[in-house]
Amino acid sequence: ISLYLSFLLHGSRKKEHDYQSEIIGKFNALFPNLDFVSSEYKISNSCRIDILAKEKQNGKDVIIELKTGRNNPTPQLIRYSKYFKAPLLIGITEERLKDSEKEEGIIYYTYSDLGL
Numbered sequence: 423i424s425l426y427l428s429f430l431l432h433g434s435r436k437k438e439h440d441y442q443s444e445i446i447g448k449f450n451a452l453f454p455n456l457d458f459v460s461s462e463y464k465i466s467n468s469c470r471i472d473i474l475a476k477e478k479q480n481g482k483d484v485i486i487e488l489k490t491g492r493n494n495p496t497p498q499l500i501r502y503s504k505y506f507k508a509p510l511l512i513g514i515t516e517e518r519l520k521d522s523e524k525e526e527g528i529i530y531y532t533y534s535d536l537g538l
Contacts, residue, residue: 436533438488441514442472444538445488449475452536456484465505483509490516496525 442461449458456475463474473486483506487495495513503509511528513519518532 436490436516438472438490441488441490441533441538445473445486445514445536455479465502469502469505471502477510483507484512485509486512486514488514492517494519494523496523496528499528500525 445452446458446461449456453475455478457478459474459476460471461473463471465471471485472488475484475486476482477484485499485502485506487499487502489495493515495515496519499511499513503511512531513528514531514533514536516533519530524530
């Protein structure tokens with residue numbers, strides 16, 4: 423019974439890839455000012471950007487990092503930003519981050535903010 427309860431509590435939970443697929447499927451509606459470029463965009467042997475986009479108006483690179491649970495996208499966004507010239511950074515999380523966990527200059531959303 424405990425395995426069954428564990429599955430009910432945790433097994434049906436959305437995974438990062440599920441959110442990524444939903445966002446890509448609704449990308450134009452969610453981010454009308456951005457053009458989708460790629461998902462899982464490889465910037466080095468060990469680094470992949472969840473979603474890479476560009477601003478329609480000026481062509482500026484946009485890095486979107488997705489996280490589930492209490493995970494914070496900030497460290498990865500900062501690390502990935504070094505591969506681009508002044509990119510726009512967006513972190514999307516399941517749970518709202520505390521102000522102390524946020525970095526100035528990064529835009530933060532929760533999946534529920536986006537209607538997911």
